[in-house]
Amino acid sequence: MISAAIVGGTGYTGIELIRLLSAHPEVSIDLLTSRSEAGTRADEIFPSLRGISDIVFSDLGDDTLATLQKCDVVFFATPHGVAMQQAEALTQAGVKVIDLAADFRLQSLTDFEKWYKQSHACPELLKTAVYGLPEVNRDKLANALLVGNPGCxxxxxxxxxxxxxxxxxxxxxxxxxxxxxxxxxxxxxxxxxxxxxxxxxxxxxxxxxxxxxxxxxxxxxxxxxxxxxxxxxxxxxxxxxxxxxxxxxxxxxxxxxxxxxxxxxxxxxxxxxxxxxxxxxxxxxxxxxxxxxxxxxxxxxxxxxxxxxxxxxxxxxxxxxxxLVKGAAGQAVQNMNVMFGFDESMGLNFAPIVP
Ligand SMILES: NC(=O)c1ccc[n+]([C@@H]2O[C@H](COP(=O)([O-])OP(=O)(O)OC[C@H]3O[C@@H](n4cnc5c(N)ncnc54)[C@H](OP(=O)(O)O)[C@@H]3O)[C@@H](O)[C@H]2O)c1
The missing domain is CATH 3.30.360.10 (Dihydrodipicolinate Reductase; domain 2)
Known part of the structure; x- marks a missing residue:
C-alpha cells in the first residue's frame, strides 16, 4: 500500500483523483489539501463521496511540505506555478511527484515563460521530468521521480x-x-x-x-x-x-x-x-x-x-x-501505476457511463 497526497482537492481533477484513488487497491489517500475548505469533510462538498471517503481537507500552512514529504506520491491538481515551488524538496526526499498542471510539461524554458507568463522556479529539475504519456514514455516513466502530466x-x-x-x-x-x-x-x-x-x-x-x-x-x-x-x-x-x-x-x-x-x-x-x-x-x-x-x-x-x-x-x-480522466486524473493514476510497478490498468479498468 502506498501513501498518496492530493494538493488541490476541491477542483474537478482533484475530485476525480479522490474518486479513482479511493477505489485503487494499492493506494491510501492520506492528505488532501485545500486552502478554502480546510477542516471540511470532502463528502460535504462532494456528496458523491459519501460512503466512499471520510477524508477532511487540510491546509497545513508552513507544515505542508514536511507532511507531503512523508507520502510516497504527491499529485498536484493545482493551477500552473504551484507544483514547481515544492517539487525540488519533495523529489530530494524521494517522494514521487505528478503535476497535473503545466510546470513540468514543456522542456523549453522560453516556451514555458512565453505561454505561462512566469519564470520557471526549478529549471534544472525540469530537465529530469518525464512527460506523462504512458503510451509514448512507458519505459522512462518506470524510473521517474517527477512527471508532467499532459494537457487534455x-x-x-x-x-x-x-x-x-x-x-x-x-x-x-x-x-x-x-x-x-x-x-x-x-x-x-x-x-x-x-x-x-x-x-x-x-x-x-x-x-x-x-x-x-x-x-x-x-x-x-x-x-x-x-x-x-x-x-x-x-x-x-x-x-x-x-x-x-x-x-x-x-x-x-x-x-x-x-x-x-x-x-x-x-x-x-x-x-x-x-x-x-x-x-x-x-x-x-x-x-x-x-x-x-x-x-x-x-x-x-x-x-x-x-x-x-x-x-x-x-x-x-x-x-x-x-x-478529466484520460485527459487528466486517470492518466495521472495510469502514470502512478507505471512509476510504482503496479499493473498499468489497476484501478482504472472500468466501463464508461452511458447514458
Ligand atoms: N479540468 C481539466 O479538464 C484539466 C485537464 C488537464 C489538466 N488540467 C490541469 O489540472 C490542474 C487542475 O485543474 P482543475 O480543473 O482541477 O482546476 P480547479 O477546478 O480550478 O481546481 C484547482 C485546485 O487548486 C487549488 N489551488 C488553487 N490555487 C492554489 C495554490 N496557490 N496553492 C495550492 N492549491 C491551490 C484549489 O483549491 P483551494 O483554492 O481551496 O486551495 C482547487 O482545489 C490545472 O493546472 C489544469 O490546467 C485540467
Missing part, C-alpha cells in the same frame, strides 16, 4: 498522430503534406471549477464558440510531443484551434491531413490498429465507425477513428476522451 488536448493530438509520425519508420514528412489541422472541442469542465462569466450556465449552455484562436498554450506541447515521437524537429506546421461546447465532460479532436502519393499507399486503418493493438486504454474503432464523447465518459479510455479518402488525398483522425 495534447493527449488527444499526440496519440491521434503517433501511428503516423512514429509508426511509419519516422517517415511522416514524406507521407503527409506540410500542414496538420487539429480542430478540437472540449466540455466546460476543462476550464476547472472556479466561477467565471464565460462558464455561467446562461453563457455556455446552448452555445458553441472557438477560443484562443490567435494561439493556445497547448500548441507548443503538441509540437514538443510530435518532435519527441520523431526524435527530431518536425518541420510541418500544425494549426490547433480549440472550441468550447455545451457539455460538462468530454473532448473530441478531429485531425486533418493531406496525404502524399506515398501516404495514400498506406492502409491507415490497419496501421492504427497495429500501433495500438496492445494498449488497454487506446481503442481504434472499426472502419466506418466514429466514436462519440459519451462512449468514454468517466473512463480512462481514448477512442480513435481513422477515415482515409484516397480520391481526395485526405486522412482524418477523430479522437475522443474524457478530459
Amino acid at each position: 488536448y495534447p493527449t488527444t493530438a499526440i496519440l491521434g498522430l503517433k501511428p503516423i509520425i512514429e509508426g511509419q519508420n519516422k517517415q511522416a514528412e514524406r507521407l503527409i503534406e506540410s500542414r496538420i489541422v487539429i480542430d478540437a472541442k472540449s466540455g466546460v469542465s476543462g476550464a476547472g471549477r472556479q466561477a467565471s462569466l464565460a462558464l455561467n450556465y446562461a453563457e455556455s449552455t446552448d452555445n458553441f464558440k472557438a477560443y484562443s484562436v490567435e494561439g493556445h498554450r497547448h500548441l507548443p506541447e503538441i509540437e514538443q510531443g510530435v518532435a519527441q515521437l520523431l526524435d527530431s524537429q518536425f518541420t510541418h506546421r500544425i494549426r490547433f484551434l480549440p472550441h468550447l461546447v455545451p457539455m460538462i465532460r468530454g473532448m473530441l479532436s478531429s485531425i486533418h491531413m493531406e496525404l502524399t502519393d506515398a501516404g495514400a499507399a498506406i492502409d491507415w486503418q490497419q496501421a492504427f490498429e497495429n500501433a495500438y493493438a496492445s494498449e488497454t486504454f487506446v481503442d481504434v474503432m472499426p472502419k466506418g465507425v466514429y466514436p462519440d464523447t459519451r462512449s468514454v465518459r468517466a473512463s480512462n479510455r481514448l477512442r480513435i477513428a481513422v477515415h482515409q479518402d484516397n480520391d481526395r488525398d485526405e486522412l482524418t483522425v477523430i479522437v475522443v476522451q474524457d478530459n
Whole structure:
C-alpha cells in the first residue's frame, strides 16, 4: 500500500483523483489539501463521496511540505506555478511527484515563460521530468521521480498522430503534406471549477464558440510531443484551434491531413490498429465507425477513428476522451501505476457511463 497526497482537492481533477484513488487497491489517500475548505469533510462538498471517503481537507500552512514529504506520491491538481515551488524538496526526499498542471510539461524554458507568463522556479529539475504519456514514455516513466502530466488536448493530438509520425519508420514528412489541422472541442469542465462569466450556465449552455484562436498554450506541447515521437524537429506546421461546447465532460479532436502519393499507399486503418493493438486504454474503432464523447465518459479510455479518402488525398483522425480522466486524473493514476510497478490498468479498468 502506498501513501498518496492530493494538493488541490476541491477542483474537478482533484475530485476525480479522490474518486479513482479511493477505489485503487494499492493506494491510501492520506492528505488532501485545500486552502478554502480546510477542516471540511470532502463528502460535504462532494456528496458523491459519501460512503466512499471520510477524508477532511487540510491546509497545513508552513507544515505542508514536511507532511507531503512523508507520502510516497504527491499529485498536484493545482493551477500552473504551484507544483514547481515544492517539487525540488519533495523529489530530494524521494517522494514521487505528478503535476497535473503545466510546470513540468514543456522542456523549453522560453516556451514555458512565453505561454505561462512566469519564470520557471526549478529549471534544472525540469530537465529530469518525464512527460506523462504512458503510451509514448512507458519505459522512462518506470524510473521517474517527477512527471508532467499532459494537457487534455495534447493527449488527444499526440496519440491521434503517433501511428503516423512514429509508426511509419519516422517517415511522416514524406507521407503527409506540410500542414496538420487539429480542430478540437472540449466540455466546460476543462476550464476547472472556479466561477467565471464565460462558464455561467446562461453563457455556455446552448452555445458553441472557438477560443484562443490567435494561439493556445497547448500548441507548443503538441509540437514538443510530435518532435519527441520523431526524435527530431518536425518541420510541418500544425494549426490547433480549440472550441468550447455545451457539455460538462468530454473532448473530441478531429485531425486533418493531406496525404502524399506515398501516404495514400498506406492502409491507415490497419496501421492504427497495429500501433495500438496492445494498449488497454487506446481503442481504434472499426472502419466506418466514429466514436462519440459519451462512449468514454468517466473512463480512462481514448477512442480513435481513422477515415482515409484516397480520391481526395485526405486522412482524418477523430479522437475522443474524457478530459478529466484520460485527459487528466486517470492518466495521472495510469502514470502512478507505471512509476510504482503496479499493473498499468489497476484501478482504472472500468466501463464508461452511458447514458
Ligand atoms: N479540468 C481539466 O479538464 C484539466 C485537464 C488537464 C489538466 N488540467 C490541469 O489540472 C490542474 C487542475 O485543474 P482543475 O480543473 O482541477 O482546476 P480547479 O477546478 O480550478 O481546481 C484547482 C485546485 O487548486 C487549488 N489551488 C488553487 N490555487 C492554489 C495554490 N496557490 N496553492 C495550492 N492549491 C491551490 C484549489 O483549491 P483551494 O483554492 O481551496 O486551495 C482547487 O482545489 C490545472 O493546472 C489544469 O490546467 C485540467
